Amino acid sequence: MKTMILLALQVSVVTxxxxxxxxxxxNDLLYLIRRPGLLGRSLLSVFVIMPVLxxxxxxxxxxxxxxxxxxxxxxxxxxxxxxxxxxxxxxxxAPYGFGLMIVLSLVSIVxxxxxxxxxDRFVDQRVAMQPSAVxxxxxxxxxxxxxxxxxxxxxxxxxxxxxxxxxxSIGRLLLAIGVLMLxxxxxxxxxxxxxxxTIVVMTIFxxxxxxxxxxxxxxxxxHSAVLGLATACRHPALAFAVATTxxxxxxxxxxxxxxxxxxAIVGIPYVAWRKRQA
Numbered sequence: 048m049k050t051m052i053l054l055a056l057q058v059s060v061v062t063x064x065x066x067x068x069x070x071x072x073x074n075d076l077l078y079l080i081r082r083p084g085l086l087g088r089s090l091l092s093v094f095v096i097m098p099v100l101x102x103x104x105x106x107x108x109x110x111x112x113x114x115x116x117x118x119x120x121x122x123x124x125x126x127x128x129x130x131x132x133x134x135x136x137x138x139x140x141a142p143y144g145f146g147l148m149i150v151l152s153l154v155s156i157v158x159x160x161x162x163x164x165x166x167d168r169f170v171d172q173r174v175a176m177q178p179s180a181v182x183x184x185x186x187x188x189x190x191x192x193x194x195x196x197x198x199x200x201x202x203x204x205x206x207x208x209x210x211x212x213x214x215x216s217i218g219r220l221l222l223a224i225g226v227l228m229l230x231x232x233x234x235x236x237x238x239x240x241x242x243x244x245t246i247v248v249m250t251i252f253x254x255x256x257x258x259x260x261x262x263x264x265x266x267x268x269x270h271s272a273v274l275g276l277a278t279a280c281r282h283p284a285l286a287f288a289v290a291t292t293x294x295x296x297x298x299x300x301x302x303x304x305x306x307x308x309x310x311a312i313v314g315i316p317y318v319a320w321r322k323r324q325a
Contacts, residue, residue, distance in 0.1 A: 052232065055225035060284075061192050062218035064148075067135075068196020069211040071145040076197070079146035085270060088263040089147055092278045094158050096259055097122040097252075102169055104251065110244045116290050117302040118252060123162045124285035125277070126151045126189050133276045133314060137321035140269030145193070147277060152189045155285075156182045163289075180292065184285050229304060236301035237308075245302060249309040253279045257317055272321045280310055 079086050101122035105115050126148060127133075134144050159181045200207040230237070240246070260278025264271030283303050290299040 052225055052228045055221050055228065057188075059218050059221035059225055060188050062214055062221065064189055064192035065196045066211055066214035066218055068145065068193045069200055069207040069214065070141065071193070071197045071200060073197060073201055075142040075145040076149055077146065078142040079150055085143075085265065086150070088265070089150070089274055089277075090154065092260045092263045092274055093125045093151060094123075094154070094162065096263075097125075097256055097278060097281075098162050098166060100252065100255055102166065104248055108244070108248060110248050113297055113299060113302055114243070114245045114248055116294060116297070117286065117299055117306065118248060119166060120286040120289040120299075121252070121281040121303075121306060123159050123166070124282040124289065125155050126185060126282050126285070127277060127280035133280065133318065134273045137272040137276060137318045138269065138324070139273035139276070139321075140267070143270055144273045144277075145197075147273060148189055149193060151277070152185045152193075155185055159285075159289075180288060181285065184282070184288055188282070188284060233301050233304050236298070237305050240301060240305050245305055246309060249306045250313065253306075253310045253313045257313065261317075268321070268324060275317065276314065279313070281306075283307060 079089065098119075101118050104110075104118055133139075135141070156178050160178050196207075199210070256279035257275045261271045261275035263278075264274035283306070287299060287303055290297075290303075
């Protein structure tokens with residue numbers, strides 16, 4: 048059952064990102080590079096603000112060590128693989144979303160180990176991660192599907208048009224199946240976290256990231272929607288890898304699943320508001 052769940056989720060992520068890239072062009076890759084101001088604000092929002100927020104939460108709030116480790120791991124795990132699905136519903140800019148995912152993916156390979164080395168001086172839990180491990184997860188879940196989809200679009204545009212909708216549908220179906228199976232297998236463990244303060248911490252983390260990312264996105268509503276969601280939503284596989292690599296004897300799955308649930312719930316009113324604005 049565990050193998051089936053992980054396989055369904057992994058395939059759904061790769062398929063979703065690939066389907067998104069089928070509608071992207073190579074010019075979209077340069078969209079963010081050509082806007083240095085937006086690029087700087089994007090990196091600030093994702094790589095600086097969220098780790099600082101995690102430090103503040105760790106020092107100000109008294110919560111479980113497992114939750115503290117997960118919050119820190121999430122804070123340094125950008126490139127949410129389901130960002131295309133979310134920002135398309137919120138009316139986000141597709142070229143910005145594509146360029147942002149590529150930039151964050153490449154920068155994270157170097158940035159994540161560096162940020163962890165800095166955080167190690169300020170938190171009780173010692174956390175580290177090798178660039179090679181980060182690169183493997185980011186390349187498989189984000190970079191390769193993005194490059195593959197955009198290559199198909201560039202070389203065979205008619206094929207890309209035919210594939211985009213069914214590939215996206217398959218990704219969403221597999222994601223729904225994987226999520227339902229995951230919730231079913233972890234429901235008791237997730238329910239046990241209720242009343243421990245974990246929900247409060249995750250809500251503060253998600254809402255603050257969403258608000259600050261939206262503001263830093265600027266006046267363009269397409270930019271603010273993408274950066275808001277990209278800042279609040281983190282890469283669960285990266286966070287899980289960071290946590291389990293450093294603390295293999297502890298269980299982080301239920302806490303990360305709870306974060307995904309909280310983020311999904313927090314994102315519903317934001318996406319609905321952005322759709323009305325659009």
